[in-house]
Amino acid sequence: MMLAVCSVWLLLVCLVLYSRLKVAAAAPTCTNGQAGCHVLSLANLFDRVIQHSARMHGISNDLHSEFELYFLPSKNQIGRVSRNCHTSTILTPNGKENAQRMAREELTEVILKLLVAWRDPLWHFHQSLAHNHEFSNFSSNKSLEMSDMVHELRKGVQKVIEKMKMLGIMGNSLGGLGTSESLLAPDSAEWRLMKDYDLLYCFRRDSSKIQNYLKILKCRIVPEHGC
Amino acid sequence: MADVFYPSLLLVLMMSSLDWLSTPGSAFLFDQDRTKSAPLEPHFTECVSRDLETFRCWWSPGSFHNLSSPGALRVFYLKKDPPLSEWKECPEYNHLNRECFFDANHTSVWLPYCVQLRSQNNITYFNEEDCFTVENIVRPDPPVSLNWTLLNVSPSGLSYDVMVSWEPPPSADVQAGWMRIEYEVQYRERNATNWEALEMQPHTQQTIYGLQIGKEYEVHIRCRMQAFTKFGEFSDSIFMQVTEIPSKESTVPLTLILVFGTVGILIVIMLIVISQQQRLMMILLPPVPAPKIKGIDSDLLKKGKLEELNFILNGGSIGGLQTFSSDFFQDEPWVEFIEVDEEDADSGEKEDDQASDTQKLLGPPQPISDHRTIRSSETVRHPNDDFSRAGCYDADLPDTKVPMDAPLPGHTGDKESSADFPERAPAFDRGQAPPVQTQTGTPQTWVNTDFYAQVSNVMPSGGVVLSPGQQLRSQESPSDSELEAQTKGKQRDESEDANGQRQKEPQFQLLVVDPEGSGYTTESNRWQISTPSNSANPGAGYQTIPPPPVETKPAASADANQLPYILPDSPQLVAPVADYTVVQELDTHHSLLLDPTPIQSPPPCPSQLPLKPQIPVEYITPDLLGNLLP
Numbered sequence: 001m002m003l004a005v006c007s008v009w010l011l012l013v014c015l016v017l018y019s020r021l022k023v024a025a026a027a028p029t030c031t032n033g034q035a036g037c038h039v040l041s042l043a044n045l046f047d048r049v050i051q052h053s054a055r056m057h058g059i060s061n062d063l064h065s066e067f068e069l070y071f072l073p074s075k076n077q078i079g080r081v082s083r084n085c086h087t088s089t090i091l092t093p094n095g096k097e098n099a100q101r102m103a104r105e106e107l108t109e110v111i112l113k114l115l116v117a118w119r120d121p122l123w124h125f126h127q128s129l130a131h132n133h134e135f136s137n138f139s140s141n142k143s144l145e146m147s148d149m150v151h152e153l154r155k156g157v158q159k160v161i162e163k164m165k166m167l168g169i170m171g172n173s174l175g176g177l178g179t180s181e182s183l184l185a186p187d188s189a190e191w192r193l194m195k196d197y198d199l200l201y202c203f204r205r206d207s208s209k210i211q212n213y214l215k216i217l218k219c220r221i222v223p224e225h226g227c
Numbered sequence: 228m229a230d231v232f233y234p235s236l237l238l239v240l241m242m243s244s245l246d247w248l249s250t251p252g253s254a255f256l257f258d259q260d261r262t263k264s265a266p267l268e269p270h271f272t273e274c275v276s277r278d279l280e281t282f283r284c285w286w287s288p289g290s291f292h293n294l295s296s297p298g299a300l301r302v303f304y305l306k307k308d309p310p311l312s313e314w315k316e317c318p319e320y321n322h323l324n325r326e327c328f329f330d331a332n333h334t335s336v337w338l339p340y341c342v343q344l345r346s347q348n349n350i351t352y353f354n355e356e357d358c359f360t361v362e363n364i365v366r367p368d369p370p371v372s373l374n375w376t377l378l379n380v381s382p383s384g385l386s387y388d389v390m391v392s393w394e395p396p397p398s399a400d401v402q403a404g405w406m407r408i409e410y411e412v413q414y415r416e417r418n419a420t421n422w423e424a425l426e427m428q429p430h431t432q433q434t435i436y437g438l439q440i441g442k443e444y445e446v447h448i449r450c451r452m453q454a455f456t457k458f459g460e461f462s463d464s465i466f467m468q469v470t471e472i473p474s475k476e477s478t479v480p481l482t483l484i485l486v487f488g489t490v491g492i493l494i495v496i497m498l499i500v501i502s503q504q505q506r507l508m509m510i511l512l513p514p515v516p517a518p519k520i521k522g523i524d525s526d527l528l529k530k531g532k533l534e535e536l537n538f539i540l541n542g543g544s545i546g547g548l549q550t551f552s553s554d555f556f557q558d559e560p561w562v563e564f565i566e567v568d569e570e571d572a573d574s575g576e577k578e579d580d581q582a583s584d585t586q587k588l589l590g591p592p593q594p595i596s597d598h599r600t601i602r603s604s605e606t607v608r609h610p611n612d613d614f615s616r617a618g619c620y621d622a623d624l625p626d627t628k629v630p631m632d633a634p635l636p637g638h639t640g641d642k643e644s645s646a647d648f649p650e651r652a653p654a655f656d657r658g659q660a661p662p663v664q665t666q667t668g669t670p671q672t673w674v675n676t677d678f679y680a681q682v683s684n685v686m687p688s689g690g691v692v693l694s695p696g697q698q699l700r701s702q703e704s705p706s707d708s709e710l711e712a713q714t715k716g717k718q719r720d721e722s723e724d725a726n727g728q729r730q731k732e733p734q735f736q737l738l739v740v741d742p743e744g745s746g747y748t749t750e751s752n753r754w755q756i757s758t759p760s761n762s763a764n765p766g767a768g769y770q771t772i773p774p775p776p777v778e779t780k781p782a783a784s785a786d787a788n789q790l791p792y793i794l795p796d797s798p799q800l801v802a803p804v805a806d807y808t809v810v811q812e813l814d815t816h817h818s819l820l821l822d823p824t825p826i827q828s829p830p831p832c833p834s835q836l837p838l839k840p841q842i843p844v845e846y847i848t849p850d851l852l853g854n855l856l857p
Binding site: 054055057058092095096099100209211215227 | 336401403
């Protein structure tokens, strides 16, 4: 009697495990265009990443305005010709058509390059803010948040890329994604020469770029969800 | 003081006026000065992009009216694309609006632009502040196609919720994701001045809660790019109004129904509680278990069933109580039984089967018990041993007369002045070792009217005098046995009349004392117990309190008749034998006296009792006690 019960129970457990295994095994067989195939769909991933980038841009905007007020620089620093962001070497599309014409792999690569380029400068920016007692804790916290967000966003974008590769949307022409460090220009130390305010200005611009590129990419790849 | 105050005040006024002069509010003065000195240059009023793909710049000639003609001023821009850095002319003019339009081909986002105005004769009016990047000058168009729908009306009928929905501006390419727009909805009452602004949110619909019925509301929306700061223009307003809706009557009865339902439920609960009160009381306050005796049905313990009880207790069948033990209370293991000792019963007192249990307890007059009682008597010593009533004390008291029966209250034959038991005990001891005699063998059938008996006295021989309120059935037996109501601690002399005297009629009627009845009697009644007819012992029986003859106490008899427990069939005067009596006074020897008035035949020995008026009270209060004390 007991033996029968035990055997039945064991059988049930085995069945459950097997079914779960089957389900798990079925996941990779999602082919291109199969929506809702996985737990997190590509559209969902894109939405998250875009939201993240929007938030990052918001923070950079706030910090930049704060710096403008704080330092009271001359009204419009844009006019300063000498300003040159360290990411200016990265070729980025400057308009909608340009971005749309760009291949998705290129666009993704641009995004990644930008994200990688800003990791170190933002970290150092935060350090300089934290040690400088002129700035409030609020600014220091925001800078830390910004630096973290860049890091998180890069990981998120990499996940999106993996997903796209898995779904077959993107080919493997993206070289060196694993070694994103190689994306950095050799003269990456250029950013150390930039002043804090210029750094913020440049980052504000770049975060806007990232946000827009991601949006375009999403509406190009998974257009049916909220584009 | 005053002369210091006024100059300082003047100084303060002057300084404030100077301050006022230097405030920005006086800028127009400054401008005037500037216009006088430097006319307002042609400048750009604004550069705006609506869709992040194109942008426009508007200029104004300022005060240079000669340059206001179209073509007098030219716009040049500089796009800071790193390799190219030269000024170019505006790609598209709109002189009517003094606007320069940059189309998509000439618009590069994220690149700094600088614009400047040049006049015909190459005078450049350039301002450093006219540099920008396109994404920072975006002001989206207002949304279109606003409309609203009524969501619901509150139950009170006073407010309602509305869902407002719209379309994104057509110029903004939201589809391609190029622009992400968030909207701000504002509303106000028709004639109010302040707008209520709701939170920015990126969806194209918004719920407005808590609008009041009957009022007209105005709603408009504006939008901006997400994570940017510049808002676009407000959309056109829409108006919404919801008129009074006739109140639904269904809500009112609903509340009434709820109220009445609750009240009804409460009433039902109350009725249940009241009807089931007994059961509830049983549950909440369980009754104290009644006494249970092993082998005896508790029913027998109830009033009026002493005969069966006696039968059982006295071993109605062989084995007595044991046989019944298994019959009763089988299911009540917790019942503790009162074990009745049957030693005496088995000692051959079969004739005492009918005897009361008290008799059993007290032990029938037996040699065995005699010894016992004697022994016990020996041991009893009273502190008042020295009490001597030698004069009254009769060592030759007819002990034989003294019924050593335990249940019988000892009445000394005569001349017993000592109320102290121990006083008599030595006498008895001295006198004899009389066997505790029963009432000369007269069978005494004690009818136990109640199971419990009160020990009224302890005989010198060791027997216990009980006063269970038993009624002596057998009238022929010399009722030596007397039931004596006894007060607590009262030492009574158990002078007993001679049995022979009992031959007459029972002078002491054993009363069936109503268990519920009060055992108390008045003092006068109480001493009816004594043998009024015992002429030999007019006051005997109770040394200390010679019982008044009945005839001398007409009132007593009357009282006796009034006593509830007087047996109606007692031929003679029934002395109500009460279980309890009242202490009337203390005698000189600090004995408690029940009846202080030795009015009738004086005892042989001078009564040492102080003649005190009979206190017609039942209880002695402390102050009265003081009166009593000698």
